[in-house]
Amino acid sequence: MSSADTHPSTPTPVPSPAALAEALARYRPLFGQVVDEWDGFIDSLCRPLGTCIWSRPGRCDGAVPAAVLAAQGVPSAPVPWLADAPGTALMLPPGFKAGQHWWYCAGLAHAQEAVSQLPVLALDLCPGQRVLDLCAAPGGKTAQIALALGNRGTVLANDFAMDRIAALQGNLDRLGVVNVTTSRCDGGNYPAAAGPFDRVLVDAPCSSEGTLRRNPGLVAKLGPERSTRMAGRQRALLRKAVQLCRPGGRIVYSTCTFAPEENELVVADILAEQDGRLKLLPAPAWADLPGFVGGPGITLWQGRTLPADLAGCLRVWPHANDSGGFFIAVLEKEAAAPGLPEPEPLALALDDEDAEWCIGLAAHYGIAEPIAAQFRAHRQTRRGLHLAARDHVPPAAPRPEGSGLFFHRTNIRPPKLTTAGALLLGPQATRQVLDLDAAAERDAYLRRQTLRPTPAQTAACGSGQVIVRHRGYALGVAVLHRSGELESLFPRKWSGCTAAV
Structure with a gap:
């Protein structure tokens, strides 16, 4: 849920280098120890950040958006260090509004800051895993996870506010994601009845200092007091993630801030609480990513010495990769640690009348393979029908806000295929x-x-x-x-x- 997934609505004047240096002065002692080029760091924050998009795998390859952009006269370049991400990432000029273009409407691409795509790579995803995105809105990382799993299986995406869930679901619908169930809970109190999960992502709410290149107005809000306030919630989220993670499973904790109070200190506290049942893995082989420069986690902050293995966390500094700032810690739960029982599954039912709606829709558009054979068609509300992946098995608790994609509205006459349904089923239509x-x-x-x-x-x-x-x-x-x-x-x-x- 870090702000690296979002875009500011109105431009704000960029603060001067002197103002930025003053606001971030408490990080000056880190330079020369864990990172270099203080002046380069400050200067990078004064430059606008390019727009990054990724192509929707299975719907188009990266060459399609690149060709369309070239025809529009918009330069683009692949991001080499995201070559293993689920969709091909392209860097576009600063200020480019991807959401105002037809190919974005058609779900061929999604806009997401380049560095914000790294946490999903760190999850080490494989089809068949059960995954929780604990702080999911606005949904870029959730969509990455879902598509890395082949749009199959079970992903749970949680956030705390209804408007954020609506934004999350809108992005999933546009991209044709059918293996996600959304829930609305305080992540720190997420019910244990939902677990266990093979992978848990905690992209925690944070002070967002790493987004200053896109949100320069944040500079007036920065300071240790804000970070200290955020840290309590962050510890609760990471603590909950540990509980929900399956023994032997992996947790990725990430923020888009520089503050050690929200990063290494949170991880150190949870590691200490777990007393050996949780270990910090060295961040994946970031050095092997072409053109990427990663920095180590810090082990000394304002007189507090942290465990030496916290150097295995990843810090992304804006001047090193011409990016935003980010922090990532990869944690593994001990295989012998206690685990949660398997959850009670949520019933996704389709009665005979609803099955007829699916048959009629397929006949109208000349879709050869029965819809109910391709997906778990089911009814969640009186409005109409949803589609989920055939092997999508969400838990009964917490109560879902939605499972899969709303594709057919049946409470109107005549019934109507939704826009998301058209994007999903359109390639199969022959009439x-x-x-x-x-x-x-x-x-x-x-x-x-x-x-x-x-x-x-x-x-x-x-x-x-x-x-x-x-x-x-x-x-x-x-x-x-x-x-x-x-x-x-x-x-x-x-x-x-x-x-x-």
């Missing part, structure tokens, strides 16, 4: 598909304007609901009226895409 190849038509659809497609475009469509595509990629749903007009049903809440260019 009622309408291509908008011209950029002007595409943008009009995204702005919810009425169109009049040509007879050639509608030759394979009857009147009624259609899936709209651009360059072969689904954008959403529309209604083709008998008059020949095309009524866009692109959702207002996805309005960030209405400035598509």
